[in-house]
Amino acid sequence: MIALIQRVRQASVSIEGQTVGEIKCGLLVLLGVEKDDNTEKAKRLLDKVLAYRVFADQDGKMNLNVKQANGSVLVVSQFTLAAETNKGLRPSFSNGASPQLAEQLYDYFSQQCSRQINTACGKFAADMQISLINDGPVTFWLQI
Template identity: 50%
Template sequence: MRAVIQRVTQASCTVDGVCTGEIKQGLLVLLGIEEDDTDSETEWVAHKLVNLRIFSDEAGLMNKSIQDIAGNILLISQFTLIAQTRKGNRPSFIRAAKPNKAEQLYQTMSERLSALLNKQVQMGVFGADMEIDLCNDGPVTIILDTKE
């Protein structure tokens, strides 16, 4: 499982002209799910996401978590994060989870994050062509990979 985390001042997801999720200060999380991922990866990533200290404290140091600032999460499924690009010029997505499995783990991730934050996580639409609008704060962008 791979997650690209961006600290944002705002982010939103639109599908076919309809906003499906929108947040102010918090995290935009792009989530890629591999075929061999299980529920244990969602648990590890969810706990890591809510505890990462990447928000500024009063001294301007990154010492606060999303829980500390009562921030929000916009969670977007993105199978292209699993692309293999070592050979050739066309990315291979052979390691990406099949849609049924990926969607189930995407939903599980949303439920875990919502439970840990005690608030609803905003989401994109699984498998849809989405437009993501964001303002990266910092910029701060971090990659989590359960294989590393």
């Protein structure tokens, strides 16, 4: 399971011109589900995302996690993160989870996240437009 996390000043997700989720300061989490993923991996990844220290403390060091920074999380499904890109000029998605498994684990991740912190979400498998102001920029690839 993969999370591409970006520290943002604000972020929103829209579908057909309608905003379906938005946050102010926090993390945009683009979530990719691979074929061997399960709820245990989803839980471990969520724990890491929420504990990852990417926000500045009073000394300017990245020493605070999103909860300590009083931030929020915007979770968006992104199956292209599971792409195999080592060969050729066209990505292969053979490492990606089936749509059923991916949706189940995306929902699980999002629901568990919302139990711990203010969370907004995109819509699984929808054609979405993401707007954000990346703070830093600060972007990390987390994989379990």
